[in-house]
Amino acid sequence: MIHTRLTTLISSISSKITINTSEVEFNSIGSQTSETAFFNVTLASNVEDSYSIPFELKLENASSTEKFNFDYSNKCDIVFELKDRYGDGWDGAALLVKYSDGTADDAFTVTEEDGSGSTHTREIGIGVEVTLEWIKGAWDSECSFVVKKGDGSVIYESPETLSAGVLYSWVNDCAFQNDSYEICDGVQNLEAEVDLPTIIKWEAPASGSALYYEVYRDTRFLGTTEELSYSDETLTEAANYEYSVRPIFSDCVGSLSYIIVEYDNVAENITINATVYPNPSRNDFTVACENMTRVSVYNLMGAMIFDAEVSGSNYVISNLNAGVYFINIETNNGSTVRKVVKL
Numbered sequence: 117m118i119h120t121r122l123t124t125l126i127s128s129i130s131s132k133i134t135i136n137t138s139e140v141e142f143n144s145i146g147s148q149t150s151e152t153a154f155f156n157v158t159l160a161s162n163v164e165d166s167y168s169i170p171f172e173l174k175l176e177n178a179s180s181t182e183k184f185n186f187d188y189s190n191k192c193d194i195v196f197e198l199k200d201r202y203g204d205g206w207d208g209a210a211l212l213v214k215y216s217d218g219t220a221d222d223a224f225t226v227t228e229e230d231g232s233g234s235t236h237t238r239e240i241g242i243g244v245e246v247t248l249e250w251i252k253g254a255w256d257s258e259c260s261f262v263v264k265k266g267d268g269s270v271i272y273e274s275p276e277t278l279s280a281g282v283l284y285s286w287v288n289d290c291a292f293q294n295d296s297y298e299i300c301d302g303v304q305n306l307e308a309e310v311d312l313p314t315i316i317k318w319e320a321p322a323s324g325s326a327l328y329y330e331v332y333r334d335t336r337f338l339g340t341t342e343e344l345s346y347s348d349e350t351l352t353e354a355a356n357y358e359y360s361v362r363p364i365f366s367d368c369v370g371s372l373s374y375i376i377v378e379y380d381n382v383a384e385n386i387t388i389n390a391t392v393y394p395n396p397s398r399n400d401f402t403v404a405c406e407n408m409t410r411v412s413v414y415n416l417m418g419a420m421i422f423d424a425e426v427s428g429s430n431y432v433i434s435n436l437n438a439g440v441y442f443i444n445i446e447t448n449n450g451s452t453v454r455k456v457v458k459l
Contacts, residue, residue, distance in 0.1 A: 122141065122175055122176070123139060123140075123141050123175070123176040124139065124140045124141070124153045124173065124174070124175055124176075125138060125139055125173070125174045125176060126138055126139075126153075126155045126171055126172070126173050126174075127171070127172050127174070128157075128169060128170055128171050128172070129170055129172075130169050130170055131160070132159060132160040132162070132163045132167065132169075133157045133158065133159055133160065133169060134157065134158045134160075135155065135156075135157050136156040136157060136158060136337065136339075136340070137154070137155050137156040137340060138155065140153040140154070140155070154364050154369055156330060156337065156340070158337060159188065161415040161421045161437070161439075162421075162437065163188070163190065164190075165189065165190050165191065165241075166187070166188070166189045166190075167187075167188045167189075168185045168186070168187050168188070169185060169186045169187075169188055170183070170184075170185050171183070171184055171185070171186060189290075190241055190242040190243075190290070191239045191240065191241045191242070191290070192239065192240065192242075192265070192266055192288070192290035193237050193238070193239055193240075193265075193266040194237070194238050194239075194240050194246070194263065194264070194265065194266070194271070194288070195235065195236070195237050195263070195264045195265075195266065196211065196213070196224055196235065196236045196237070196238070196261060196262075196263055197233070197235050197261060197262045197263075197264065198211065198224055198225070198226050198230075198233055198234050198235070198236070198259075198260075198261045199226070199232065199233045199259070199260045199261065200226045200230075200231070200232050200233060200258050200259060201232075201257075201258040201259075201260070202255070202258045203231050203232040204228055204231070205225075205226045205227050205228040205229075205230060205231070206225045206226040206227075206253050206255075206258075206259050207253045207254040207255045207258075208251075208252075208253035208254055209225065209250070209251060209252060209253025209254075209255075209256055209259050209278075210223045210224060210225040210250075210251040210253070211223070211224045211225070211248060211249075211250065211251075211261055212248070212249040212250070212251055213238075213246065213247070213248060213249075214246070214247040214249065215240065215244055215245075215246060216244050216245035216246075216247075216396065216440060216457045217241060217244045217438055217439075217457070217459060218396070218398075218438075218459035219240075219244075222236070222238065223251070224236050224261075226259075240288045241288065241438075241439075242288060242289060242290050242439075243287060243288065243289075243415070243439040243440045244287070244288045244439075244440070245285060245286070245287050245288075245440060245457070246285060246286055246287075246288055247282060247284075247285040248263070248272065248282070248283045248284045248285065249281060249282050249283065250278050250279065250280055250281065250283050251280065252278075252279075252280040256277075256278045257277075259274075259278060260273075260274050261273075261274045262274070265290075271286060272284045272286070287334070287440060300321065300323075300324055300363070300365050300368040300369065300370045300371070301321035301322050301323055301324060301363075301370055301371070302321060302361075302362065302363065302370045302371035302372060302373040303318040303319060303320065303321055303329070303361050303362075303363055303370070303373045304318065304319040304320070304321065304322060304373075305318060305319045306318045306359075306361060306373045306374070306375045307375065308359065308375055308377045310377055310378065310379055313347045313348055313349035314347075314348045314377060314379060315345055315346070315347050315348075316331065316345060316346045316347075316348065316359050316361065316375070317344060317345045318344055318345070318361055318373065319344065320344060320363075321363050321370055324363075324365050324368075324370075325365070326363035326364060326365055326370065327342075327364050327365060327366060328340045328341060328342045328363075328364055329341055329342070329343075329344075329346075329361055329362065329363050329364070330361070330362045330364060331346045331348075331359070331360075331361055332359065332360045332361075332362075332372075333348060333357055333358070333359055334357060334358055338350075340364075346361075355379060356376055356377065356378050356379070357376070357377045357379055358374055358375070358376055358377075359374070359375050359377055360372045360373065360374045360375075361373050388405065388445070388447055388449060388450055388451070388452040389405065389406070390403065390404070390405035390445045390447075390452050390454060391403075391404045391405070391454075392404075392443055392454045392456055395454075395456045395457065396456070396457035396458070396459050397456070397457075397458060397459065398458075398459045399434075400432050400433060400434045401432070401433045401436070401443070401456055401458075402430060402431070402432050402433075403426075403430065403431045403432075403433065403443060403445060403454075404429060404430050405429060405445050405447060405452075406429050406447070407429075407447045407448040407449065408426040408427070408428065408429065408431060408445060408446065408447055409425065409426060409427070409446045409447060409448060410423070410424065410425055410426055410444075410445075410446040411423075411424050411426050411431050411433070411443065411444070411445055411446070412424075412443070412444040412446075413433060413436070413441050413442070413443055413444075414441065414442045414443075414444065415439065415440075415441060415442075421436075421441075422436075436458045437458065438458050438459060439457075439458055440455065440456070440457055440458075441455070441456050441457075441458065442454070442455055442456075443455075443456060
């Protein structure tokens with residue numbers, strides 16, 4: 117038996133998720149065969165550290181309904197693999213790891229007893245900014261290390277020549293690839309036209325026909341498009357941004373393609389002097405800026421979690437959960453964004 121023109125719908129009774137892509141269509145599914153559907157959801161900023169999300173999956177034309185739970189955790193393992201080429205330890209060198217959420221720094225090394233290497237695993241929360249610093253030793257040329265996600269994908273690999281100081285930093289997103297999904301080709305020739313708006317362009321994958329494309333900026337899901345371009349009109353602060361694009365096929369998901377965009381807000385000729393203090397903070401944040409009209413707070417996923425009209429030069433933001441946030445400050449002369457860390 118073959119079912120034709122099937123529509124797959126996903127829904128949830130949970131108030132803590134937003135379903136961005138809720139419907140997938142199949143031309144046909146044969147008896148005793150399977151197909152893969154991809155859905156995109158966004159979690160609310162106040163979701164618990166561990167949360168079981170209830171879903172209902174419905175095949176409209178086949179009158180079939182399936183209920184299941186997806187267990188979510190906002191922490192994941194990050195693995196630090198340290199190697200010593202000569203096999204006698206790092207001779208005073210160390211990898212210093214700093215965390216933005218107030219977790220005590222780690223200083224990883226390879227001791228003489230460890231010999232040729234050591235491995236360290238840390239559970240790190242989503243939204244925590246992790247910074248790697250190198251502490252110089254006697255024989256740095258023998259030292260190397262790799263930082264990986266729990267699924268084995270590489271976050272950072274040390275260069276051949278290690279220099280003292282900051283090497284790399286990233287915001288942990290716990291975005292693991294499920295090995296049960298086949299990985300298809302990614303987009304080609306990803307590029308950007310930097311302006312207001314910033315336009316991201318790409319060419320279709322070398323093989324296959326994508327149904328649509330998912331677009332991200334840093335860790336924020338921006339949206340989907342069936343076109344070979346996406347217009348981002350939300351940039352305000354001059355900074356470097358990482359855009360990524362992923363094609364979604366009927367039977368697989370494409371690999372992510374990345375591009376770094378250096379955005380300089382040419383329209384922002386008037387300097388807006390805004391300060392948020394203390395930063396980081398364990399309690400409240402005070403926004404200090406002349407002629408403020410509105411203050412909005414966004415989490416790392418781009419969801420607005422607070423918004424208020426303001427009149428004056430000082431405003432206090434309270435009751436934020438631990439994490440990294442972006443505060444958009446609007447004034448009579450324009451707007452600016454400040455990044456803050458709540459410990």
